[in-house]
Amino acid sequence: MNNLIVSPSILAADFSNIVAEVTSIKTANAEWVHLDVMDGNFVPNITFGPKFIKDLRKHSDLYFDAHLMIENPENFIEQFAKAGCDGICFHFEATKHVHRALQMVKANKKDVGISINPATSVDLLLPILSELDQVLVMSVNPGFGGQTFIDYSLNKIKQLHALKVKHGYTYKINCDGGAGLSNIIQLRQAGIDVVVTGSAFFGAQDKKAFIKEMCDKGNL
Numbered sequence: 001m002n003n004l005i006v007s008p009s010i011l012a013a014d015f016s017n018i019v020a021e022v023t024s025i026k027t028a029n030a031e032w033v034h035l036d037v038m039d040g041n042f043v044p045n046i047t048f049g050p051k052f053i054k055d056l057r058k059h060s061d062l063y064f065d066a067h068l069m070i071e072n073p074e075n076f077i078e079q080f081a082k083a084g085c086d087g088i089c090f091h092f093e094a095t096k097h098v099h100r101a102l103q104m105v106k107a108n109k110k111d112v113g114i115s116i117n118p119a120t121s122v123d124l125l126l127p128i129l130s131e132l133d134q135v136l137v138m139s140v141n142p143g144f145g146g147q148t149f150i151d152y153s154l155n156k157i158k159q160l161h162a163l164k165v166k167h168g169y170t171y172k173i174n175c176d177g178g179a180g181l182s183n184i185i186q187l188r189q190a191g192i193d194v195v196v197t198g199s200a201f202f203g204a205q206d207k208k209a210f211i212k213e214m215c216d217k218g219n220l
Helices: 015-027 050-057 077-083 096-107 151-168 186-189 207-218
Strands: 006-010 032-038 063-069 087-091 109-117 134-138 172-176 194-197
Touching: 006 207, 015 151, 015 194, 015 207, 032 087, 050 063, 050 077, 063 109, 077 087, 077 096, 087 134, 096 109, 109 186, 151 172, 151 186, 186 207, 194 207
Parallel strands: 006 032, 006 194, 032 063, 063 087, 087 109, 109 134, 134 172, 172 194
Antiparallel strands: none
């Protein structure tokens, strides 16, 4: 198993001091920046768009993982690719043309990910798993930070891991919502490769120590 990747979500950051907040992710030795893009339609919240990411890209060389919680993501994929995202993950539930959107991300030479809501079955992804770089399991209902982990998400992670091993797929399994020091061992044992953390990271007094403890527990 590869080393755990911790991906702090800037949804929990102080946007008035965003460059320093993103710099703190690198200083803490985290590898990814999780970018929650919300449109107020697919989810009941609004965050930011490509311009914000483009401006932020100038201040960080970390892996930018855009999580598009927006309706009809295919209408915006090229914009987010040009903004400097390294990976683009969109929701299975947000488009009628999942494969078309997937191919658009690939055409822009970005890593492609699919995210599924808590009530969406892993089985719906079976036809496209071989083409994915990431599967993001929502372990809370998307739209807001600080929610409690939904326990049956573990079974979906286990299923994705079993399919990955059985067929030799290469996608990373990511988990978003309610993850932290209290459940990282369970999540890792279930098969995750990447974990999104928001308020737990940005609320930590010693962010570097937090990342180290997450990785130490996750890499046992």
